[in-house]
Amino acid sequence: MNDMSFEFFHGGVSCTIKSLSKLRITELCNWSSFIEVFRFLKNKDISPGSKESILLEHYATMGKSNSFNNERLYSKSTILRSFEYFSSSRSTYEKIRRDYQLPSVRTLTSITSAVNNKDDKDLLKRIFSTLTENQRRCIVMIDELIIKSAVVYHGGKIFAYAVNNEELLATALLGFQIKCLCGGPSFLFKLIPVASTDSSFQFAQFHKVLNSIKDVGGSVISVIVDGNRVNQKFLSLFNTQSSTPFLSDDGIYLLYCSVHVLKCIRNNWLTEKLGELKFTFRGVEYVARWSDLVRLFELEKGSLVKLSKLTNVAVKPKPIERQRVSTCLQVFCDETIAALESHPEIDHDEVRGTIEFLKIIVRFWKIVNTHGPGADIRFRDDDRAVISSKDDERLQFLMDVADMADGMTAQRATSQSNPRVKSLTQDTGKAFSHLCRALVHLVKFLLDNGMEFVQLGDFNNDPIEHSYGIIRQGSGSAYFTTVAQAIEKLRIMTAKTILRFSLDDDILLNFTQQHQCDLCQALLSEVESCIFDSLNELEETVSEAVMMSLVYIAGYLVRSDGDPIDCTYSYYHKYGHFQNRLDRGGLRKPHDNICQFVIYCYVMFICIDTHFCRASLNKVFMDIGNSYNFPVSIHHARMLSNIFLNNSSHLKTPHSTREPKQKVIKLSKQH
Numbered sequence: 020m021n022d023m024s025f026e027f028f029h030g031g032v033s034c035t036i037k038s039l040s041k042l043r044i045t046e047l048c049n050w051s052s053f054i055e056v057f058r059f060l061k062n063k064d065i066s067p068g069s070k071e072s073i074l075l076e077h078y079a080t081m082g083k084s085n086s087f088n089n090e091r092l093y094s095k096s097t098i099l100r101s102f103e104y105f106s107s108s109r110s111t112y113e114k115i116r117r118d119y120q121l122p123s124v125r126t127l128t129s130i131t132s133a134v135n136n137k138d139d140k141d142l143l144k145r146i147f148s149t150l151t152e153n154q155r156r157c158i159v160m161i162d163e164l165i166i167k168s169a170v171v172y173h174g175g176k177i178f179a180y181a182v183n184n185e186e187l188l189a190t191a192l193l194g195f196q197i198k199c200l201c202g203g204p205s206f207l208f209k210l211i212p213v214a215s216t217d218s219s220f221q222f223a224q225f226h227k228v229l230n231s232i233k234d235v236g237g238s239v240i241s242v243i244v245d246g247n248r249v250n251q252k253f254l255s256l257f258n259t260q261s262s263t264p265f266l267s268d269d270g271i272y273l274l275y276c277s278v279h280v281l282k283c284i285r286n287n288w289l290t291e292k293l294g295e296l297k298f299t300f301r302g303v304e305y306v307a308r309w310s311d312l313v314r315l316f317e318l319e320k321g322s323l324v325k326l327s328k329l330t331n332v333a334v335k336p337k338p339i340e341r342q343r344v345s346t347c348l349q350v351f352c353d354e355t356i357a358a359l360e361s362h363p364e365i366d367h368d369e370v371r372g373t374i375e376f377l378k379i380i381v382r383f384w385k386i387v388n389t390h391g392p393g394a395d396i397r398f399r400d401d402d403r404a405v406i407s408s409k410d411d412e413r414l415q416f417l418m419d420v421a422d423m424a425d426g427m428t429a430q431r432a433t434s435q436s437n438p439r440v441k442s443l444t445q446d447t448g449k450a451f452s453h454l455c456r457a458l459v460h461l462v463k464f465l466l467d468n469g470m471e472f473v474q475l476g477d478f479n480n481d482p483i484e485h486s487y488g489i490i491r492q493g494s495g496s497a498y499f500t501t502v503a504q505a506i507e508k509l510r511i512m513t514a515k516t517i518l519r520f521s522l523d524d525d526i527l528l529n530f531t532q533q534h535q536c537d538l539c540q541a542l543l544s545e546v547e548s549c550i551f552d553s554l555n556e557l558e559e560t561v562s563e564a565v566m567m568s569l570v571y572i573a574g575y576l577v578r579s580d581g582d583p584i585d586c587t588y589s590y591y592h593k594y595g596h597f598q599n600r601l602d603r604g605g606l607r608k609p610h611d612n613i614c615q616f617v618i619y620c621y622v623m624f625i626c627i628d629t630h631f632c633r634a635s636l637n638k639v640f641m642d643i644g645n646s647y648n649f650p651v652s653i654h655h656a657r658m659l660s661n662i663f664l665n666n667s668s669h670l671k672t673p674h675s676t677r678e679p680k681q682k683v684i685k686l687s688k689q690h
Contacts, residue, residue, distance in 0.1 A: 073100075081120045093122055099518050102127055106515045134514040139209070139231050142517060146204060147235045149520045153469060154203035155237045159228060160196040160276075160483040161244050161253075163216065164490065164505065170668040171503035172661075175633035176536050177668060178503035181214035188673070189502050190214050193221065195228050196483035200240075201470070206516045207486040210509050212502050218252035225253075241272040241461065243480055245279040246450040265457035272461045275450040276480040277387040278344055283447040284380060285347045289336070297441040300379060300423045306441070307376035309334075311359065311369075312350060318364055326358035351380045383420055386413050387458065390476035406462050407472040414459045421455035424448050486512070538632040543639065547627055551646060554619045561618060566590075567597040572662060573609035573617040574598055576655045583650075586610035616640075616649040617659065624663045636660040 080093060093101070101121045105112045115121065134142070147155055168188040170179035181189040189212030198205040211224060229239055244250035257267040265273050288296050294309035316329040332340050333349035340346060349355070356377050359370050367374075385402040395404035406413065428448025429439035443451065462473045493508040494500035550557070561569070570590055577583075591598075591608050598606055609617075620640050631639065640656035643649070 077119050098122060098127075098130070102130065102515060102518055106511050130518070131510055131514040134517050135510045140234055142513065143208075143231055143237070144235045145517055146206075146520050147232075147237050150199060150203055150237075151201065153201040154199045156200045156240050157203070157232065157237055158198045158200070158241045158243060158478065159225065159232075159239050160198065160480050161221065161225065161242065161250070162194055162196075162480055162483045162487070163213075164192040164194055164210070164487050165499065166190065166192055166212075166505065167499035167501050168673060169501045170671040171501050172665045172668040173503040173507065176538070177632065177664060178212070178501070178506060179668070179671070181212050183213050183216070183220045187214040191216065192502065192505055193224065194483055194487070195225070196480075196486060197228075197232070198477065198482050199237075200477065204516065204520070205482045207483065207509060207512055210505055216249055218249050218256060221249065221253050222256045239271055240465075241274055241478060243274045243276055243478060245276045245480065246283060246446055248446070250275075251446065251450075263460065265453055266460065272457055272464075273453075274457050274461075274478055275454045277384075277454060277475075278479050278481065280447070280451050280454055281351065281380070281384060282341065282344065282347050284443065284451065285350060286341055287443045287447050289341075291441065292438060293441065295441045296376065296427065296443070298376065298423050298427045300375065301419055303375075305372035305375050307373045308370070311365075311373040312355070315355070315358055315362065315365065318362065319358075326362060327355045328352060329355060348384075351377060351384055353381060356381065379420060379423070382416065383455075386417065387454075387475045387479070389474045391474055392472065405472040405474045407466070409463050409466055411462075414462060417455040417459050421452045424451035424455065428452070536632055536634075538630070539634040541631050541635040543627065547623075550623055550626060551643070554622055554643070554647075557622045558615075558618055561622065563594070565621075566594040566618070569617045569621055570594045570609060570614055571598045571601075572659070573614045574607050576617065576658055577609055577613050578607050580607075583610050586612065590614035612649050613651065613655070615647070616644055616651050616655070619643050619647065620656075620659055621663070624667075633657070633660045633664060636664070 076094060076097060080097060101112070104115055104121075105124070105127045109124065112121075112124070116123075166189065168179075168190055170177060170188070172178075179188050181187050191213055193211040193213045193216055194207060195209045195211075196205065197208045208228065209224075213220070225242065232239055244253060254273045257271070257273060258269075259265070259267055259273070267273060288294070288307065288309055291309075296307045298305055298307065312329060313334050315327055316331070316334045319325040319327060319329070320331070328349045330346070330349060333346045336343075336346055356374055359365060359374050359377070360367055382402055385400065389403055389405055392405050395401050402413065424443070425448070427443045428445055429442035442448070458475055458478065461478070462475070465473050489512065490505050490508045491497060491500055493511070494504040573590075588608055588610055590611050591614070595608070598608075620643055623639060623643060624636070627636075627639070637653060637656045637660055640659060641651075641653060644651040644656070
């Protein structure tokens with residue numbers, strides 16, 4: 020390749036690739052340089068007229084004053100680009116709109132509502148209709164997002180209660196991420212509010228997702244979960260054969276997340292009573308000692324330059340710090356192995372078991388964390404290559420690792436006096452072995468069914484964790500988000516995904532900003548309907564302080580109405596003391612009809628607030644107005660619904676100490 024060179028021209032000016040020009044590379048003298056050029060040409064839009072066409076499109080849009088005669092003001096590409104800006108940052112989008120004529124925020128939120136008001140099957144159909152046959156093979160990833168238990172009123176609906184127990188507030192969101200193979204999309208499909216998730220509920224929800232995918236022509240080849248007890252029981256609910264416990268009878272591979280398994284191995288090693296793990300690999304017995312890593316760190320901690328990447332957090336992590344993958348990879352890396360093998364103050368024969376264990380886990384991680392072709396050439400490491408042959412030596416290595424994990428798995432402890440000794444816990448050992456055997460079987464299956472190569476980095480929960488990170492960022496970078504914040508961000512992410520694949524007139528022209536939910540058509544029960552006839556008597560149960568507040572609310576409802584004719588103000592004279600003390604001359608006195616309407620609606624709301632959303636509650640309030648001939652409109656009912664639902668959500672939100680504790684931990688790290 021010594022005679023190959025590369026030149027790139029943009030607008031008649033010779034340019035270079037940044038990653039190559041930094042090293043002053045102008046000729047392609049090696050294969051990695053060629054791969055870098057290929058990636059650049061494949062992934063970058065280098066059309067010289069793309070930016071000019073965007074500016075011309077904006078210029079043409081600014082010349083249109085309206086959209087009469089069904090002429091759309093904004094093109095589809097402009098709307099799609101605007102939604103990309105808007106989904107990244109609403110405040111940034113507002114600043115961009117000051118310089119360019121772009122759709123309003125109300126238009127974009129209406130499109131979001133239009134997309135999310137469609138059922139799950141329609142959304143999947145829009146995505147899968149654009150995919151190839153191989154891309155319709157997909158992976159379903161399941162994980163929980165811990166949230167703050169809170170009752171939140173947002174968008175006309177109360178977000179609070181768990182789907183699996185409507186009497187309890189949700190403590191977590193059960194998420195389902197769909198990742199299509201062969202370069203297909205990856206998107207968060209569903210978030211379900213739950214409280215104390217059980218395996219049977221999770222199993223039922225998974226099959227709903229599975230059936231939705233099958234209905235649109237897709238197929239699920241794998242489901243991935245982490246290794247907690249609920250997920251272990253969840254996988255045991257699938258019908259499998261004893262020889263292949265990782266493969267269900269309907270052809271779904273049951274996998275544990277490799278990232279979670281890696282962290283569990285490190286945690287088991289760290290928390291073992293002696294900090295030692297005994298293992299046998301390919302007939303040779305070793306003992307890996309955590310103290311060897313601590314000693315290496317102590318030898319290097321005062322040095323400006325080090326042989327290893329070990330830090331104090333890596334070798335002595337606190338419980339909350341053990342959740343980070345980065346600290347785990349500071350232990351399981353080539354630098355740590357090389358440092359143990361070459362450090363002059365370490366007896367290499369004494370740490371031989373630790374070195375061998377690190378080599379096995381590091382190689383395992385490289386194999387299962389390969390995300391695309393070319394990494395083996397770029398990093399000069401054959402273990403990072405994609406797997407394209409069933410005879411690949413790495414598949415046999417994974418089987419040997421599975422045998423090693425079986426030998427390391429502790430027998431179940433019968434008491435605290437008989438803990439695990441120099442071994443992995445049963446949960447970690449079985450998950451480790453299960454994963455290795457399942458991946459080998461899965462690779463062979465995919466290669467036999469039309470795939471040119473397999474990259475095992477696709478088979479972990481990184482995509483769903485990335486989606487959860489986006490949700491937390493969209494919720495003010497708070498670790499404990501609420502149901503409403505997470506669902507709102509999911510709606511934006513879903514709309515962004517759908518618009519990328521299907522931007523048609525059905526979405527652009529037929530959208531509505533009103534929310535749609537299962538409670539919109541809620542009706543009163545027979546007992547609740549009887550309350551209509553006794554609202555006069557129930558009015559006497561309302562306390563004087565509440566009556567003052569309701570009269571003040573009644574004045575707010577009629578603040579923009581015209582002057583009433585022939586109305587009395589007995590309620591205002593009796594209970595208007597609170598409003599009088601706040602009045603600076605601009606508050607309107609509510610007449611008796613509107614006061615009675617507010618009081619009757621309050622009494623009714625006390626009985627039905629958890630069963631209705633804003634749309635259905637508006638209908639109930641309008642029925643009260645019509646039944647008692649109150650001169651009210653849907654505008655009054657909507658405002659009153661918003662007030663009652665919002666106040667009710669604040670009243671029912673329990674006090675939580677988890678978030679302040681998390682803030683204290685963050686502040687302690689800064690000082």
